[in-house]
Amino acid sequence: MSEAVSDIAVEQAEGARLRFKKRAVDRLIDVVLFLFSILMILPLIFLVSNAFKTPQEMLAWPPTVIPANPTLDNFAAVLGQTPLLQWIANSLMFAGLSTVAILATSAIAGYILGKFQYKTLTVIFALFLATAIVPFEVYMIPLYFQAQSLGILNSTWGLLLGYLVMSFGIFLIRQNVIHSIPDELLEAARIDGAGELWIFWRIVLPLLRGALGALGVLAFFQAWTAFAWPMIVTTTRESYTIEVGLALFQTGFTVDLGRLSAASAAVLVPSVTLFILLRRNFVQGIASTGLKE
Amino acid sequence: MLKRKRWIFAMLAILPTLAIFAYVRMYPIADTLRLSLHKWDILSKKKPFIGLANFQELMGDRLFQEALLNTTIIAFGVLIITIPLAMVIAALIFHRTRSRFAGFYETSVFIPHVVSLVPAAMAWKWIFDARLGPLNAFLGLFGIQPQAWLFDPVLSVVCVIVLCSWQALGYAVLIYIVGFKSLPVSLYEAAKLDGASGPQSFWYLSIPMLKPITLYVSVVTLVSGFNVYAQAFVLASDAQGAPGRQVRVLVLDMLENSFRNYRVGYAASEAVVLLAIVLVLTLVQFTLLRERGARS
Numbered sequence: 395m396s397e398a399v400s401d402i403a404v405e406q407a408e409g410a411r412l413r414f415k416k417r418a419v420d421r422l423i424d425v426v427l428f429l430f431s432i433l434m435i436l437p438l439i440f441l442v443s444n445a446f447k448t449p450q451e452m453l454a455w456p457p458t459v460i461p462a463n464p465t466l467d468n469f470a471a472v473l474g475q476t477p478l479l480q481w482i483a484n485s486l487m488f489a490g491l492s493t494v495a496i497l498a499t500s501a502i503a504g505y506i507l508g509k510f511q512y513k514t515l516t517v518i519f520a521l522f523l524a525t526a527i528v529p530f531e532v533y534m535i536p537l538y539f540q541a542q543s544l545g546i547l548n549s550t551w552g553l554l555l556g557y558l559v560m561s562f563g564i565f566l567i568r569q570n571v572i573h574s575i576p577d578e579l580l581e582a583a584r585i586d587g588a589g590e591l592w593i594f595w596r597i598v599l600p601l602l603r604g605a606l607g608a609l610g611v612l613a614f615f616q617a618w619t620a621f622a623w624p625m626i627v628t629t630t631r632e633s634y635t636i637e638v639g640l641a642l643f644q645t646g647f648t649v650d651l652g653r654l655s656a657a658s659a660a661v662l663v664p665s666v667t668l669f670i671l672l673r674r675n676f677v678q679g680i681a682s683t684g685l686k687e
Numbered sequence: 688m689l690k691r692k693r694w695i696f697a698m699l700a701i702l703p704t705l706a707i708f709a710y711v712r713m714y715p716i717a718d719t720l721r722l723s724l725h726k727w728d729i730l731s732k733k734k735p736f737i738g739l740a741n742f743q744e745l746m747g748d749r750l751f752q753e754a755l756l757n758t759t760i761i762a763f764g765v766l767i768i769t770i771p772l773a774m775v776i777a778a779l780i781f782h783r784t785r786s787r788f789a790g791f792y793e794t795s796v797f798i799p800h801v802v803s804l805v806p807a808a809m810a811w812k813w814i815f816d817a818r819l820g821p822l823n824a825f826l827g828l829f830g831i832q833p834q835a836w837l838f839d840p841v842l843s844v845v846c847v848i849v850l851c852s853w854q855a856l857g858y859a860v861l862i863y864i865v866g867f868k869s870l871p872v873s874l875y876e877a878a879k880l881d882g883a884s885g886p887q888s889f890w891y892l893s894i895p896m897l898k899p900i901t902l903y904v905s906v907v908t909l910v911s912g913f914n915v916y917a918q919a920f921v922l923a924s925d926a927q928g929a930p931g932r933q934v935r936v937l938v939l940d941m942l943e944n945s946f947r948n949y950r951v952g953y954a955a956s957e958a959v960v961l962l963a964i965v966l967v968l969t970l971v972q973f974t975l976l977r978e979r980g981a982r983s
Contacts, residue, residue: 536718658806
């Protein structure tokens with residue numbers, strides 16, 4: 395009798411010990427992940443903090459996270475030396491138009507390729523797939539000469555030429571159309587006498603809202619962070635995107651790290667905020683790359 | 688009649704996208720192939736067909752060899768750092784999915800992947816800076832001599848790898864987390880009943896089962912590694928923009944040949960080499976995936 399009781403006691407103690415161990419391990423993992431997460435964003439935190447530092451404080455060791463004498467001199471200097479706001483406006487315009495173009499082409503092409511079975515379409519889809527493998531860097535030089543012959547270098551249109559379509563966008567929408575829009579729904583509408591255009595506009599598009607939202611965020615960030623193409627298409631200071639402007643600004647003779655940090659922070663803070671707000675959309679879009687065969 | 692109408696609608700609807708695709712993707716791709724076989728210089732009027740002469744010249748081109756070597760080292764360097772680290776971090780985040788901080792972990796690991804590259808590179812430039820960078824100051828605590836990180840030909844490649852890995856990690860972690868979520872829970876419970884520890888089930892269950900994802904992430908990481916340009920441009924051009932110190936990578940060499948030396952045909956042949964590398968990597972991925980599919 396007493397033996398059985400002590401057995402149970404032992405088991406309970408053992409259970410409690412295991413639970414305690416598991417909790418301790420979880421705490422440890424939390425600590426590791428927490429430190430790692432901080433480490434990942436630390437360069438960006440310092441960048442923002444450096445933007446407000448005086449040249450003397452920049453040299454301090456250990457580097458301070460919160461500046462002792464915060465100053466806006468760096469920002470004032472940058473705004474005086476560069477058309478920073480113009481660059482931001484250029485980037486916004488470029489990224490906005492690119493998003494619109496990609497959403498429009500992906501929605502229509504994705505729907506057609508997902509719901510209409512014709513041999514011609516299979517061939518077209520294969521063509522889209524094949525070009526998707528080729529990195530942009532491979533064909534950007536001929537594309538540059540096309541932009542030149544159209545006379546749209548140094549303009550939003552020239553930038554846009556490289557970012558009108560996105561193969562991945564078409565695949566994403568096609569997948570969504572196949573999985574989330576039942577054929578019966580479209581057939582029922584057709585029997586009721588609805589036109590194809592009406593069906594696309596009134597039935598298909600509303601059902602694709604989530605997928606298009608995710609794609610839109612991806613497309614916007616893709617254009618906003620583009621580098622190589624804007625670098626070759628824009629050659630006048632007024633037409634730079636923010637990425638190109640900053641990259642070339644930092645090669646200047648008289649530039650110090652404080653001013654560079656200020657310019658960078660001015661770009662970084664809004665885009666990180668936007669990302670955190672749209673995180674769900676973004677993750678959904680990225681996570682659906684390649685995993686669904 | 689109705690069927691015919693539907694066909695016409697489909698064709699009319701796909702036409703604009705197809706036309707844009709043809710103009711901004713298919714035509715320039717074909718043009719790259721065509722130019723690579725021509726002596727196509729901006730300055731000269733004659734642009735004769737020269738067969739594979741551009742490629743022959745590439746073989747002996749010192750700068751191209753340097754670019755190819757650097758790019759390969761960077762691509763594989765990023766791969767070697769990113770994949771194992773991403774797998775472990777993703778496993779830990781997945782393990783702590785219910786933690787209050789799970790969102791914070793995911794977001795902070797992913798932020799470097801979405802921020803604009805140039806501002807982010809500025810942050811790293813400061814870290815690596817020889818005179819006022821915290822990295823040298825930190826290493827100084829351990830008695831390590833300050834290094835000229837961004838000027839030394841070897842160390843500057845290391846810096847590019849660090850920056851690229853920092854950026855690539857978030858994407859890989861995200862894909863791995865999706866992968867972990869798709870693994871069958873019952874298998875892990877069975878392993879636990881058999882007395883397997885967490886690290887053991889990670890090693891013997893997760894790693895083998897995540898192989899297709901590892902393959903996918905590896906190819907994506909390698910392909911983007913071979914296309915590295917902005918990172919090398921920003922990080923390794925010093926404040927005075929001194930030439931010659933830059934980490935020469937394929938895309939940089941290609942753009943220089945095209946826009947500084949006006950040798951567009953020659954640059955196109957470099958682009959074709961880049962394309963060939965990417966195609967081989969993609970082919971390897973598909974072959975391995977198919978083999979797997981055939982076996983299981």
